[in-house]
Amino acid sequence: MSLEPASPPVVPQASHFGSDAAREQAAHVGMWVFLATEVLLFAALFTAYAVYRVDYPETFRAAREHMKVGIGTANTYLLVTSSICVAFAVWSVRQERTGLATFLLLCAVVLGLGFLTLKGVEYAAHVREGALPGRWYALEEFPRPGASLYFTLYFVMTGVHALHVLVGVGVLSVLTVQTAWGKYSGRYHTPLELGGMYWHLVDVIWLFVWPLLYLV
Amino acid sequence: MSAEAPEKKEAGPGLLLLVGVALLALTTLTYALSHVELGRWAVPVALAIAATKAGLIAAIYMHLHERRGSAPLIAATAVLFVALLAGLASLESATRFEPTRPPGPFRVPPISAHGNEPLPPAAPVPGMPPDPKLSP
Numbered sequence: 001m002s003l004e005p006a007s008p009p010v011v012p013q014a015s016h017f018g019s020d021a022a023r024e025q026a027a028h029v030g031m032w033v034f035l036a037t038e039v040l041l042f043a044a045l046f047t048a049y050a051v052y053r054v055d056y057p058e059t060f061r062a063a064r065e066h067m068k069v070g071i072g073t074a075n076t077y078l079l080v081t082s083s084i085c086v087a088f089a090v091w092s093v094r095q096e097r098t099g100l101a102t103f104l105l106l107c108a109v110v111l112g113l114g115f116l117t118l119k120g121v122e123y124a125a126h127v128r129e130g131a132l133p134g135r136w137y138a139l140e141e142f143p144r145p146g147a148s149l150y151f152t153l154y155f156v157m158t159g160v161h162a163l164h165v166l167v168g169v170g171v172l173s174v175l176t177v178q179t180a181w182g183k184y185s186g187r188y189h190t191p192l193e194l195g196g197m198y199w200h201l202v203d204v205i206w207l208f209v210w211p212l213l214y215l216v
Numbered sequence: 217m218s219a220e221a222p223e224k225k226e227a228g229p230g231l232l233l234l235v236g237v238a239l240l241a242l243t244t245l246t247y248a249l250s251h252v253e254l255g256r257w258a259v260p261v262a263l264a265i266a267a268t269k270a271g272l273i274a275a276i277y278m279h280l281h282e283r284r285g286s287a288p289l290i291a292a293t294a295v296l297f298v299a300l301l302a303g304l305a306s307l308e309s310a311t312r313f314e315p316t317r318p319p320g321p322f323r324v325p326p327i328s329a330h331g332n333e334p335l336p337p338a339a340p341v342p343g344m345p346p347d348p349k350l351s352p
Contacts, residue, residue: 054306080236
């Protein structure tokens with residue numbers, strides 16, 4: 001049996017990638033496919049929430065009395081503000097103002113870390129009270145059927161989201177360093193746009209998690 | 217994959233700022249409305265405001281207004297599937313007869329500190345000979 005390749009090796013600098021615009025379009029489409037899978041991951045969690053809210057409407061409505069609404073709301077403002085920072089950072093790079101872009105990205109990273117810190121404070125308070133998921137649930141002021149399910153959903157939804165915030169902070173940190181090094185310009189900044197889109201998606205998911213778990 | 221050249225119409229700083237202010241204002245509105253007794257409309261109203269914010273972010277901040285064709289189509293597909301999944305599942309749950317709903321969950325009695333201890337021997341049933349497989 002011959003080990004000769006069936007076709008000649010790939011010629012370097014092949015032109016099948018097309019123009020810069022086509023490559024940018026392909027990158028955006030690929031990112032949107034990835035973001036759609038992320039949306040479907042959270043869709044399963046929101047569906048579980050919807051089904052159990054239908055089954056235990058009174059419990060889910062009363063549960064907000066036992067949530068740290070102040071911390072949750074502060075976290076919403078932190079994430080929305082950081083999204084605004086990232087949007088302006090992309091605009092700054094397109095205007096060739098990399099110094100401003102680096103500063104804005106750094107702000108977004110700090111706001112993301114602030115979110116995670118507040119989330120940690122909130123989790124610690126829930127653990128002290130005994131508002132834990134599933135069979136560890138021991139919140140004596142709220143001993144209703146369905147309450148342990150509510151806190152299971154709370155910890156899974158906010159936990160998976162916090163994991164995404166952590167990844168987003170990592171992505172933004174790398175982008176901040178790359179922007180500071182002058183890797184991106186008005187002509188080439190697709191990675192910055194894609195990383196920003198991930199951060200915006202994390203924000204969008206929180207915009208649904210926050211009212212459902214803390215407010216209504 | 218078509219090599220379509222995206223026509224660039226980038227959002228200016230004014231539009232970005234306008235969207236940012238709208239997002240913060242709608243966040244404040246959501247919080248304020250949580251202190252108003254809206255009854256059964258509380259969840260739909262909160263979700264509508266959240267969807268408006270999500271639409272603004274997707275259209276302007278996530279560059280969908282600069283894209284044509286595939287990217288908006290993928291985004292719309294994701295939204296459609298979320299609506300189908302959550303909508304149909306909760307509809308099914310909401311139209312069940314009351315007795316088919318699970319009564320729990322209740323707290324499970326704690327497992328003993330020694331782990332999986334053997335169960336105590338079953339009490340003999342009157343009128344039945346003892347099962348030789350169960351007796352030690």
